[in-house]
Amino acid sequence: MKIMVIDGQGGRLGKLLVEAVKDRIPPAEVLAVGTNGIATATMQKAGADHVATGENPVVRGVMDADVVLGPLGIVVAHSILGEVTPRMAEAVGGCRGKKILIPMNSCGVSVAGIQEMGMAGYVKLAADQADAFLQEAR
Template sequence: MKIVVIDGQGGRLGKLLVEAVKDRIPQAEVLAVGTNGIATATMQKAGADYVATGENPVVRGVMDADVVLGPLGIVVAHSILGEVTPRIAEAVGGCRGKKILIPMNSCGVSVAGTQEMGLAGYVKLAADQAEAFLRGAR
């Protein structure tokens, strides 16, 4: 099973997601893709199996992903201070994999009905959902 974690800026969310996935679903292959080198390096230190940086690695990486994890902004062109290109947003939004996205203030998008909580709470929920999905509770 392939999980793609995408993040930008400093990669803090991506780091937490990689750590949670590696802890909860150790058999999963984790590809971490940063929209910049700092985010990529941060996720690499967290234990991702593979890392890459930039638009094309996102586009190619999500093609066969079972699950995609990251901030909500990865499906919104020009979000995360412009780091998400239209091509990234289209690739993530159109990929066949289950998308488990976390609302973040830096994305400039809010979702009505979501519960306000800290980053650790969102990461736990995302890891729970990814684990349940991959175990067949789709």
Template sequence: MNIAVVDGQGGGIGRAIVDRVKKAFPDINVIALGTNSVATGQMLRAGADDGATGENAIIHNMQHVDIVIGVIGILNANSMMGELSPAMASAIGGSHTYKILLPINRCHIHVVSVEELSVSEHVDNAVKALGSYLKSL
């Protein structure tokens, strides 16, 4: 089982996701995919098993992972202040992998009918969703 965590900018949300996923599921292979080297480095320091940076790395790895976790903005071209390219968004959105998306209302996306929670609570919910999905396999 390979899980990709996609993040950009400072990598803080990706770091939190990797940390909690590895604590909850230590045997699962987590790949840190950063839109920049800072984000990738943060996720690697949090315990990701492997990491890669940039457009080609994200596009390539969407063919090789089972699950993708990140903020909802990873489906939106030019999100993260332009760091997430249209090709990255297309590769992630067009991938047949199972997607667990945190409803963070940034990147010109406002998700309605979702509880206003802290980033930490959204990460906890993402890890719970991952556990439910893994049990269903």
């Protein structure tokens, strides 16, 4: 099972997601793609199996991913302070994998009805949902 984690800026959310997935779903192969080198390096230090940076790794990587994790902005062109390109957003939005997205203020998008909680709470929910999805898919 392949899990792709996408993040930008400093990669803090991506780091937490990589750690949670490696802890919760040890057999999963984790590909972490940063929209910039700092985010990529942060996720690599967190234990991702493979890392890459930029638009093309996002576009190609989501093709094989069973699950894609990241901030809500990865499906919104020009979000995360412009780090998400239209091509990235289209690829993530159109991929066959299950998308588990975390609402973040830096994305400029609010979702009505979403319970406000801290990043750690969202990360736990995301890892739980990824695990449940992968167990159902087996």
